[in-house]
Amino acid sequence: MSNSSLTLNKDARGVVTLSINRSEIHNAFDDVLIAELIEALDSVENDSEARVLILQSEGKSFSAGADLRWMRRMADYTEAENKADAMELAALMKKLNTLNIPTIARVQGAAFGGGVGLVACCDIAIGSTKALFCLSEVRLGLMPAVISPYVVRAMGERPSRRYFLTAERFNAEEALRVNLLHDVVEESELDTAIEDITKNLLKGGGCALTAAxxxxxxxTSRPTTDELIEDTAERITKARASEEGKEGLNAFLEKRSPNWIKD
Known part of the structure; x- marks a missing residue:
């Protein structure tokens, strides 16, 4: 898949790279790009050969959040039109957050507003030392509402109370401290770090990764009730009885690689 705003490529291992190509406006998004991203994620979810998704952007910035031209249009929207717009962005965040394969955010530069939401929705986020973050919505008389479930879950309540309210910019080291990023590396080492994570993910069974x-x-956030204990027991019971589970256990006992690892 390729258009002026997005490219979607898959290698022989099933590693899919989804790139936002709007570097001239710092990879800001509007309603059109949101719809294209949802379509791209749908295609990945329906691809049985897809194993890992890497979300990245071209240019200096990861994503500046909302496109200013889109924001100007929104100022004249009716309440119903604004609600529909917000729900579309919410659909994108939910789709990315719950995608059925592992996701990695490659954060090479600034991630502002909704860009922070994209980072928070990925399972793993690796940033360069040049990455910069800001939840700037309150300075526009708004709030980071749609992305808040994912950002607060990633960063925690206490850091969110600071950065949602002050709209301060914070660097990669601070993003690492508050768990928005998992690792920070020099820009020249970013692709190597992502490849190392990818190789580890590919060692896991595809069904097992989805189930995990x-x-x-x-x-998450559920009390350890008898119902939850039974639910987890049922999950591992099904995994052990599955073809993938049997293959993984036999491979371990036979000291060989399981059949999903391509040597």
Whole structure:
């Protein structure tokens, strides 16, 4: 898939790279790009050969958030039109957050507003030392509403209370401290760091990775009740009985690589 705003490429391993190509406006997004991103993620989710998604952007910035031209149009929208716009962005964030394969954000530069949401929705986020972050909405008389479930979940309540309210810019080291990023590396080492993470992900069974991601959502913020304990027991029971589970266990016992690892 390729158009003026996005490119989507898959290598022989099933690693999909989704690139935003709007560097001239710092990869800001509007309603058209949001729809294109949803379409691209749908195609990845429906691709049985896709194993890992890397979300990246061309140019100096990861994403400046909302396109100013789009924001000017929104100023004249009716309440119903604004609601529809917000729901479309919400659909994008939900789709990225719950994608059925592991996702990695490659953050090479500034991620502002909704760009922070994209980072927070990815399973793993690796940033360069040049990455910069800002939740600037309050300075526009707005709030980071649609992205808030994902950003607060990533960063925690206390840092969110600061950065949602002050709209301060914070650097990659601070993003690492508040868990928005998992690792920070020099820009020249960014691709190597992403490749190392990707190789580790590819060692896991495809069904197991999907199930493990779903498990995280199932247990997060839930009390350890008898119902939850039974749910987790049922999940591992099904995994052990699955073809992938049997293959993985036999490969381990036989001291060989499982059949999903392509040597």
């Amino acid at each position: 991601k779903d498990l995280i959502f199932a247990v």
